[in-house]
Amino acid sequence: MNLPVLKAADFASDQDVRWCPGCGDYSILAQMKKVLPELGYPREKTVFISGIGCSSRFPYYMNTYGMHSIHGRAPTFATGLKSTRPELMVWVITGDGDALSIGGNHFIHCLRRNLDINIVLFNNRIYGLTKGQYSPTSVEGQVTKSTPMGAIDHPLSPLSVALAAEATFVARSIDAHVKHLGQTLKAAAEHKGTSLVEVYQNCNVFNDGAMAYAQEKKQRAENVVELEHGKPLIFGAQSDKGIRLTGNQLEVVNTADVPADDLLIHDAQAPNPAIQMMLARMRYPEMPEPIGVLRSVKGVTTYDDQINEQVTAAKAKQGDGDLNALFHSGDTWQVA
């Protein structure tokens, strides 16, 4: 078949994008449009499903099929769609409040079912659309409209939650780190099973600079470690720092001070997520924060495959359903 070669612009819908000027969402949208043509999947077989939030307006801006659903529940709509139409490429677009607050339940269950879909979680550590309340990823003490004396909740990391929920693909990227973001989205799309990509996204209106340590190019090298499967964990502007596993602790070391093979080698494919979980728990400012693919394991069955295989197996075993036979099964009697 001769598929037309698509460009990023082909994926743009005719709707005006309405995010605040300077919002990190623009960059994610741009990268998505750039990556999709590279995947070579037809537009009509691509579906974006979102919840509610600034980030969740995303589907309106894509010239694919889409659904802007209800707050927190996007994974559920995706589950029904993908289970019945496994040939579609389904993306879930969600925010930190959408996925982890109101939608926390669906988020973990979607991951454990390992439906073959991709979840992109726009983490701006704030509720954008409702104008600036704190979210489950807001840092302790954060002053927001709803926490004038500082947030007293302990934040959670979407990566840790995903790992605990038996996710098979867990990654993180940054809105401003466009090349990395594109690569990560692509890796997520190529993974069979549920892929979670957390994207640090700047809300320049209600939480500007909350993740500047990772977003700003100048600071990033010191505060972020880019994971690559099979490679040692090295970071720093001069690549002078590394991560070492000592006992059951991760620690930052100067590469100059330790033998090269002391450094932790990233294993994204390790079935046991213990070390991946340690990485997910590294938090600025104590530690650099990991970006890239934390976990990518193959060979775990997917929900959509299985639900359809059971149907195929039942048809093979019992034959195609026959209404008449069903109605007359068991005890019947005649009235003349």
Add this chain to the structure above:
Amino acid sequence: MIDTSNSSSTSKTIETVSGITVRLCGDSGDGMQLLGTQLTNTSALAGNDVATFPDFPAEIRAPRGTRAGVSGFQVQFASREIFTPGDTLDALVVMNPAAMVTNLSDLRKGGILIANEDGFNDKEYKLAKVESNPLDADVIEQSYRVVRVAMTKLTREAVSEFGLSTKFADRCKNFFAMGLVYWLFGRSLDPTLRFIEEKFSKKPDIMNANIAALRAGWAFGETTEVFGESYQVEAAKLAPGTYRNIMGNQALAWGLIAASSVSKKEMFYGTYPITPASDILHELTRFKNFGVRTFQAEDEIAAIGATIGAAFGGSMAVTASSGPGIALKGEAMGLGIMLELPMIIINVQRGGPSTGLPTKTEQSDLLQAMYGRNGEAPMPILAPRSPGDCFDMAVEAWRIAVECMVPVMVLSDGYIANGSEPWKIPDVADLPEISCTHPAGGESEEPFLPYSRNENLARPWAVPGTPDLMHRLGGLEKEDGTGNVSYDPDNHQHMVDTRAAKVAKIAERIPDQDVFGNTSGDILVISWGGTYGACLTAVARCRDAGHDVSHAHIRYMNPMPANIGELLGSFRTILVPELNSGQLRMLLRAEYLVDCIGINKIQGKPFAVSELVDEITHHATTRRQDASARRTAKVG
């Protein structure tokens, strides 16, 4: 030892009666539900009309021997057409004192009380909170025909040769009771023998013991001096055809399968377990070979979310729950209405509010179905009237959903869900046609309009995967035609009006309301849902007594049939019996501006025919002093 060899024909006198109502009661571990189902099937196979009312505690195994733990199963079988499981009992079987004291009041004077004597001892009296043996009270012997049977002992004897432990041997005693009941009412043992052989084929000892217990019970009836005669109920004159016994939830599941088959759409069923809706899931999941995909979600919101996702993808999408779960689905139902996608939402109602009475029946979610969503979110609502009718209403729900591109609610209830009746098996060729069409892609000069409409005001069901029809749906208000997000005030008004008009227009596509009796006159009894049988029977009795009473039973709750207003205007008195505080009454009054009188009962129990007869008779005989006086009767 009792001779169990000859258990097919009795040598005693047989009295023919037109119908029998029996209730079987014991501890929830005593196997009364099994006994009841078997008696029902056997009676149906004998050609009787049957109606059942299983009644179980909410606890799986409530403390043994207590009143709270009593599980009952009532069945009426008759040689005439019947519509209810009966009011008063001709026979009551009780396995322990708790079962006796909680059920005796329903046994008619002179009725047969069969008691498992071995279940009556000091320990059991304590558990049942009775002072002494309730069987010994003088009034008992005077009022009923009491038959004390040492069922446990006789069962142990009957099964002794199979070397079962006492525990397992005692478990056979429900089959002993069954055998005795079968003897008493001239039932054939064969269907139950077949059942036992199939069910216990892998455990021959248990199989043989149960068979022996069943036969021993039968032989006991034949030999004991207590029974001078047995009874027989001849086959009912039902419409010709092939019949089977069917339960409401089963009929709903089969109706969905039939709808899926005739519309050539594989079914997606998303749900979260809840009594009394779970059995639909259990039934559907056995039929994956019909292309049924069942999804046990993490909660009811996920269940309807997945259902909407499947509908978007072009499947026949169904979700089901009971009141508490339907409450959780509210926001998503509103989305389904905005998306204008076809799907079915089933509510098998139970006693509420909150967790309420999970195993008891009620009709208290009608207003929730009508209005239990934010915003202006009208939805078509259908309500089956009997177990068998669940089949037809399921098919009808899908027809309307597809033709009008709208989510449709089916309101069943615990009473019809668990009840059963003979069901005339339909000819597959006679099932309604339901055609689902999807627009095809293809380059076109005109842009695709996902919210353009046909004569039903339905929009096109364009599914992902179709080239050139890419569009975005969502819960933000849609611009008519394009489906683009729109905050335009006039458009919002237009869309709210259009969604309502679409539902209202369905009245053109449903049959007129039929009436039993006359289309005008003195009293109209107007009912809906599972109270059909009781209301119909009560009205028939009142008519026999010479009263000018007619009956209309609504199955299309929203929109209602086009002639309802006219009907209401044609009677002097409108009576609305409901198992709620007056929800249909409120709708009728609001919509048609007619005075209606409620007959309301909220006890987790169905109406007894007699209480309706009393109420109707009261209205038929007392001239109303003040034409505008409103009265809500509390019955029961």
